[in-house]
Amino acid sequence: MKVSLEFKRWASCLLVMIGFTVASIANAEVSNPETIIAAESEKLMGILSKEGATFSSDPQPFYAQVTQQLKGIADLPAIAKGVMGSYYKTATADQQKRFADVFTKSMVKIYSDSLIKTKPKSITLIPATKASTHPRKSKVVVKIVADDGGVYQVSYSMLLNKQDKWVVRNLVVDGVNFGLTYRNQFKSEMQQSGNNIDHVIANWAKIANK
Numbered sequence: 569m570k571v572s573l574e575f576k577r578w579a580s581c582l583l584v585m586i587g588f589t590v591a592s593i594a595n596a597e598v599s600n601p602e603t604i605i606a607a608e609s610e611k612l613m614g615i616l617s618k619e620g621a622t623f624s625s626d627p628q629p630f631y632a633q634v635t636q637q638l639k640g641i642a643d644l645p646a647i648a649k650g651v652m653g654s655y656y657k658t659a660t661a662d663q664q665k666r667f668a669d670v671f672t673k674s675m676v677k678i679y680s681d682s683l684i685k686t687k688p689k690s691i692t693l694i695p696a697t698k699a700s701t702h703p704r705k706s707k708v709v710v711k712i713v714a715d716d717g718g719v720y721q722v723s724y725s726m727l728l729n730k731q732d733k734w735v736v737r738n739l740v741v742d743g744v745n746f747g748l749t750y751r752n753q754f755k756s757e758m759q760q761s762g763n764n765i766d767h768v769i770a771n772w773a774k775i776a777n778k
């Protein structure tokens with residue numbers, strides 16, 4: 569996958585944050601999207617503080633925690649389906665499942681590794697300048713300050729679903745659309761391989777198994 573190092577660093581914080589964010593929706597009553605993001609950002613900082621010290625010598629517990637969290641609260645097959653885009657319909661059921669599996673594993677590894685390297689020092693909610701015009705949609709923006717002084721802005725697009733639970737629908741990091749980036753990456757690899765889905769799955773698996 570030809571995703572830039574900087575994008576990996578930005579995105580590193582994000583999927584993990586999505587996981588912990590949506591977890592609060594499933595396990596606690598929350599009043600609004602801002603409350604969800606603020607509370608779970610604070611929780612994320614605590615987890616990083618606890619797990620970061622032993623990650624270099626034994627990363628598996630952190631990988632396991634991220635994997636379990638994401639599988640428990642996110643529809644990962646649906647995310648993988650979105651990344652596959654129009655190619656999902658031409659894939660066999662086995663190919664769909666295999667891609668969902670390697671996508672999940674590769675994302676957990678990339679985000680976990682990069683999150684530890686980025687070392688966020690603080691995650692601050694940026695107050696909205698105007699209210700959402702749609703009662704079931706909201707945008708929450710946070711500022712992430714990294715240990716090396718880097719500053720990143722993350723915009724969460726959130727949706728109140730049919731079960732009246734706020735869920736993260738997409739992310740934009742410093743102008744980079746997370747969902748669109750990976751969808752375009754999958755499309756590019758399909759075109760380069762002559763629409764060989766098995767070849768593309770194998771490429772993503774290389775990242776997952778490094």
